[in-house]
Amino acid sequence: MEKITLLTKHRKAAALCSALSGCGFKLCSETGFDTDQLSTFSGARSGATSLRGTALQKAKLGAELGNTRYGLGSEGSFGLDPFIELTPWNTEVLAWWDRVEQYAVYAFVQGPETNFNRKFVDSVEEAERFVTQCKFPAHGVIIGKPGEVDYYQDLANTEQMKDMLVRLLPQSAVWLETDMRAHRNPTRMRMIERCARRLAMNLRSACQVCSKAGFVAVAQIPGAVCESCGAKTAAARAELFNCLSCGHEEERKLSSLAPASRCDHCTPVKRRPRISAPRRRDSPRVLPLR
Numbered sequence: 001m002e003k004i005t006l007l008t009k010h011r012k013a014a015a016l017c018s019a020l021s022g023c024g025f026k027l028c029s030e031t032g033f034d035t036d037q038l039s040t041f042s043g044a045r046s047g048a049t050s051l052r053g054t055a056l057q058k059a060k061l062g063a064e065l066g067n068t069r070y071g072l073g074s075e076g077s078f079g080l081d082p083f084i085e086l087t088p089w090n091t092e093v094l095a096w097w098d099r100v101e102q103y104a105v106y107a108f109v110q111g112p113e114t115n116f117n118r119k120f121v122d123s124v125e126e127a128e129r130f131v132t133q134c135k136f137p138a139h140g141v142i143i144g145k146p147g148e149v150d151y152y153q154d155l156a157n158t159e160q161m162k163d164m165l166v167r168l169l170p171q172s173a174v175w176l177e178t179d180m181r182a183h184r185n186p187t188r189m190r191m192i193e194r195c196a197r198r199l200a201m202n203l204r205s206a207c208q209v210c211s212k213a214g215f216v217a218v219a220q221i222p223g224a225v226c227e228s229c230g231a232k233t234a235a236a237r238a239e240l241f242n243c244l245s246c247g248h249e250e251e252r253k254l255s256s257l258a259p260a261s262r263c264d265h266c267t268p269v270k271r272r273p274r275i276s277a278p279r280r281r282d283s284p285r286v287l288p289l290r
């Protein structure tokens with residue numbers, strides 16, 4: 001098996017080992033570097049591109065510090081869903097780096113599977129309701145904000161939290177937020193695990209031209225035919241695959257027809273629920289990553 005170094009302070013190896021070993025990599029954790037210097041969770045609205053940049057930076061550093069050919073970097077962001085901005089949302093990216101060939105393969109997952117939440121509380125009862133909702137103590141909760149005197153990340157149980165609140169609440173409302181660090185958040189660990197399975201799948205997909213790992217879909221091409229009337233729609237008819245090593249591209253047709261709900265003839269736009277900004281019908285949709 002090839003060694004791959006993961007830069008982590010938050011015991012992410014547990015979520016990554018199995019998927020990586022399934023495609024021939026033995027994961028070694030490098031814990032001597034403070035990954036928080038690179039990011040303490042990119043802000044809620046950071047896009048996939050900046051997440052990808054940070055994950056790649058971690059992967060490159062990992063390979064260097066671990067002195068291995070391969071490095072692995074993980075980065076996540078939390079905020080509200082990109083459609084109607086109502087539901088908490090988690091995006092996870094993994095970057096795999098080959099130091100010899102100098103190229104990267106990425107994997108990306110996103111979804112509402114997160115306990116991400118934050119608020120000011122005025123009473124112990126309100127705090128108890130909040131932390132129960134956040135699945136504390138199985139999931140971590142943080143008191144205060146970085147830099148504040150009472151910023152505390154390692155609450156172990158409700159008693160300890162109550163003790164702190166009884167001391168702090170007479171002075172002012174107290175800020176509570178979910179701890180999104182992987183080792184304190186089993187829900188996030190599962191998302192990272194899902195991302196690792198996606199990465200393993202991407203690594204198994206080899207480019208037909210240069211045979212390197214990581215030949216993945218990078219964009220969807222619109223024009224699928226409506227299942228009801230046969231008109232062209234904005235739904236994807238094909239996916240564009242691209243090799244990040246040699247640049248080879250290939251269009252792969254999708255077999256499915258478009259549902260009538262996405263057809264301008266069968267379901268005029270004004271009758272459709274608006275969930276995202278309109279897009280030109282003929283422009284390919286760039287996938288964040290695979």
Ligand SMILES: [Zn+2]
Nearest residue numbers: 226229263266
């Ligand atoms: Zn139609």
Ligand SMILES: [Zn+2]
Nearest residue numbers: 207210243246
């Ligand atoms: Zn290639």
